[in-house]
Amino acid sequence: MFTPEDMSKVLVVAPKDQIEAVVKKLYSLNLFHIEDYVEQEEEEYEGYKIGMPLPQGSDTSRDLLKLRAVTNAIAVQGDGVSPRGRIESSRLKSQIEQDLPSIEKEVEALLERRSKLEAEAKEIEQLIDSLEPFADVPVDLDLLRGYENLAVFAGFISAKPELDVPHEELTAASRSGSLLILWVPAEHRNVVERKLLDTQFQAVPIPDESGMAQDRVHYYKGKLSDVEKEIEDVNHSLDNLKGKHQEFLLACDELLTAEVEMAEAPLRFATTENAFLAEGWIPSEDVHKFIEGMSVATGGSAYATELDIDMEKDTVPVEYDNLNFAQPTEFLMDIYSRPKYTEIDPTLMVSIIFPIFFGLILGDVCYGLLVLALALGLRKIITGDEGRMLLKILRNAGIASIIFGFLFSEFLGFPIPGVDPLLPNRHLAIGHAGGHGPAVPELMMMTVWIGILHITLGRIFGIVNHARQDHGKHRTLAVLANFGWLLVMYGILVAILSMFALPLMPDLTGWPVVAAGLTLPAFIGLGMLILGVLFIVRDSALEIVELPTILSHVLSYARIVGVGLSSVAIAGVVNFIAIGMFIEPQLEHFTAFGVVIIIVGVVVFLVGHIFNTILGMLGGGLQSMRLHYVEFFTKFYKGGGKKYNPFGMIKKFSED
Amino acid sequence: MADMTLEMVQASQLGMKALGAGLAVGLTGIATGIAEMSIGSAAVGATAENKDIFGLALLFTVIPETIVIFGLVVALLLLF
Numbered sequence: 111m112f113t114p115e116d117m118s119k120v121l122v123v124a125p126k127d128q129i130e131a132v133v134k135k136l137y138s139l140n141l142f143h144i145e146d147y148v149e150q151e152e153e154e155y156e157g158y159k160i161g162m163p164l165p166q167g168s169d170t171s172r173d174l175l176k177l178r179a180v181t182n183a184i185a186v187q188g189d190g191v192s193p194r195g196r197i198e199s200s201r202l203k204s205q206i207e208q209d210l211p212s213i214e215k216e217v218e219a220l221l222e223r224r225s226k227l228e229a230e231a232k233e234i235e236q237l238i239d240s241l242e243p244f245a246d247v248p249v250d251l252d253l254l255r256g257y258e259n260l261a262v263f264a265g266f267i268s269a270k271p272e273l274d275v276p277h278e279e280l281t282a283a284s285r286s287g288s289l290l291i292l293w294v295p296a297e298h299r300n301v302v303e304r305k306l307l308d309t310q311f312q313a314v315p316i317p318d319e320s321g322m323a324q325d326r327v328h329y330y331k332g333k334l335s336d337v338e339k340e341i342e343d344v345n346h347s348l349d350n351l352k353g354k355h356q357e358f359l360l361a362c363d364e365l366l367t368a369e370v371e372m373a374e375a376p377l378r379f380a381t382t383e384n385a386f387l388a389e390g391w392i393p394s395e396d397v398h399k400f401i402e403g404m405s406v407a408t409g410g411s412a413y414a415t416e417l418d419i420d421m422e423k424d425t426v427p428v429e430y431d432n433l434n435f436a437q438p439t440e441f442l443m444d445i446y447s448r449p450k451y452t453e454i455d456p457t458l459m460v461s462i463i464f465p466i467f468f469g470l471i472l473g474d475v476c477y478g479l480l481v482l483a484l485a486l487g488l489r490k491i492i493t494g495d496e497g498r499m500l501l502k503i504l505r506n507a508g509i510a511s512i513i514f515g516f517l518f519s520e521f522l523g524f525p526i527p528g529v530d531p532l533l534p535n536r537h538l539a540i541g542h543a544g545g546h547g548p549a550v551p552e553l554m555m556m557t558v559w560i561g562i563l564h565i566t567l568g569r570i571f572g573i574v575n576h577a578r579q580d581h582g583k584h585r586t587l588a589v590l591a592n593f594g595w596l597l598v599m600y601g602i603l604v605a606i607l608s609m610f611a612l613p614l615m616p617d618l619t620g621w622p623v624v625a626a627g628l629t630l631p632a633f634i635g636l637g638m639l640i641l642g643v644l645f646i647v648r649d650s651a652l653e654i655v656e657l658p659t660i661l662s663h664v665l666s667y668a669r670i671v672g673v674g675l676s677s678v679a680i681a682g683v684v685n686f687i688a689i690g691m692f693i694e695p696q697l698e699h700f701t702a703f704g705v706v707i708i709i710v711g712v713v714v715f716l717v718g719h720i721f722n723t724i725l726g727m728l729g730g731g732l733q734s735m736r737l738h739y740v741e742f743f744t745k746f747y748k749g750g751g752k753k754y755n756p757f758g759m760i761k762k763f764s765e766d
Numbered sequence: 767m768a769d770m771t772l773e774m775v776q777a778s779q780l781g782m783k784a785l786g787a788g789l790a791v792g793l794t795g796i797a798t799g800i801a802e803m804s805i806g807s808a809a810v811g812a813t814a815e816n817k818d819i820f821g822l823a824l825l826f827t828v829i830p831e832t833i834v835i836f837g838l839v840v841a842l843l844l845l846f
């Protein structure tokens with residue numbers, strides 16, 4: 111529960127002619143995390159070489175590549191598809207040879223047609239673009255070109271140029287500015303060109319068309335819509351193809367991927383002239399099954415055995431081993447970092463404490479129900495593994511919110527009638543004079559306690575981790591240093607309590623003064639503090655600079671109150687604006703216009719509370735996660751474990 | 767000042783408290799924001815390069831948050 115699953119290191123040795131049988135068996139067992147063989151110069155590695163892929167590998171990869179091209183083109187995705195039934199591998203193989211080429215051809219033909227049509231559409235669009243400036247020119251386009259002794263200029267101008275050569279001109283307003291068309295004798299071309307340049311003339315190419323520009327634009331627009339319709343038809347038939355063959359294509363993909371992976375597996379083995387060795391990891395509970403399976407699959411010619419683990423050299427892959435309840439939280443752990451094999455796996459603690467923090471922040475029955483409804487409702491839409499895990503975390507958080515909503519007696523920011531808050535009151539007096547405000551000192555002390563307990567737990571885990579992982583003198587020092595941090599924290603607490611009486615804390619102020627104006631508890635606290643610092647310094651003197659974090663980390667839990675109160679405050683403000691300012695005054699003097707105002711009030715109420723729920727989910731989730739990642743994990747957790755990734759695949763669409 | 771009644775003095779004291787609390791949270795919030803700005807952008811860049819360091823990157827990013835937490839604590843103590 112608090113440790114990852116036990117792993118065993120196994121070695122498989124077999125003659126080279128058994129390599130295919132072994133690989134197949136390994137793949138179907140889906141247990142063996144292959145330790146890649148790396149060629150090294152050392153003596154003990156002499157004579158070993160990296161293996162060669164199985165012979166059918168390259169053909170299969172080529173098939174897979176082609177298939178992927180097709181599936182990408184029609185956007186087939188495995189995530190959203192739940193298979194109706196699984197296709198048998200042998201049948202699938204013959205289908206791949208028979209049906210797949212025809213499907214591929216069909217898709218390719220459609221794709222080719224689509225790209226041709228798209229090119230055509232682009233061309234037409236360009237033509238329309240070039241014609242558009244001339245749309246309001248009342249002259250036939252033929253008259254704009256094809257002269258021997260005349261030069262024609264067309265372009266946009268901001269001001270009309272003064273020309274002292276004989277010319278004919280025409281101006282037309284168009285969407286992009288005013289268009290000027292100039293006919294000048296060919297011999298004056300250069301003069302006019304220079305003049306036009308001076309007046310910021312933007313030349314427009316004269317389209318190679320005949321007839322009125324407006325008619326041509328109209329004609330091409332019609333043509334464009336025809337082409338677009340054809341593209342639509344092609345897309346539609348691609349969609350049809352997708353609907354018809356999706357499952358088959360996914361099954362093919364799965365089968366071919368498996369075959370390619372199998373074919374390439376020998377690249378990760380060490381081989382000699384006549385034999386090969388595969389080293390890897392499997393969960394300890396499966397060792398017997400594995401060794402037996404290897405021997406059966408090869409008729410006794412493969413030899414599999416368990417090896418000793420060398421904790422210094424080996425990186426053991428890590429697979430979580432958690433209760434069902436805690437499994438979704440593995441997602442939050444993986445975001446940070448997977449635990450190392452020798453380390454405590456805190457997933458269970460996080461899975462319990464995360465919802466509690468979330469509930470303490472967003473403790474409101476209605477908001478909790480909304481979060482719960484969201485988590486349950488999204489289950490249909492989000493189907494990926496990680497998404498599911500996140501939804502389960504959200505569901506637990508929602509349930510915690512409801513429970514804490516009762517403990518705080520909150521429903522949309524209102525107190526629940528008849529339910530007295532068991533926890534310190536969080537209700538704010540917004541919009542009403544008087545009333546009992548929130549019990550902030552009590553709330554603050556509550557979070558200080560939460561912080562102290564959470565950090566204590568972290569330090570205890572730290573002690574266990576060091577006791578497990580370290581050796582010799584360093585182990586004692588590291589354990590004592592962790593204990594020292596606890597001593598300093600509690601020492602400061604006792605010393606403060608001996609001077610000030612605080613709510614929710616034991617009162618130590620009444621003790622008689624012993625010496626120097628300090629009481630016995632004060633001396634005990636100071637003693638703990640000094641002893642703790644000594645322990646810390648013995649392990650590492652530099653850690654002294656971290657001492658202030660004791661205070662800041664404990665106080666950091668005040669964010670639970672801060673964020674929580676702000677969410678209650680927003681709820682209170684929404685209620686006051688919607689009910690106090692919009693709805694209530696209208697209900698007193700009922701008018702027709704009042705009804706509109708009441709509706710506005712209801713809208714404000716709904717939008718405000720939905721907004722606040724989203725904010726609360728973000729705030730509650732992120733802040734609780736942060737308290738784990740920063741305040742909790744820094745006390746003991748290193749992470750950086752390698753993920754256990756067994757060789758094999760869980761087949762969804764095909765079966766052997 | 768002679769014409770100030772006790773109620774007025776008390777009211778203005780309340781107002782000063784509220785102002786102080788607001789300043790405490792607001793200024794520390796700005797300070798935290800400025801401090802987290804450059805750390806955050808570097809952290810996002812680093813995480814994009816290598817996802818494994820997300821934990822460490824987050825840790826660095828939130829270090830300045832201590833400032834605003836102290837501000838919040840001071841504000842809450844002032845108000846209540």
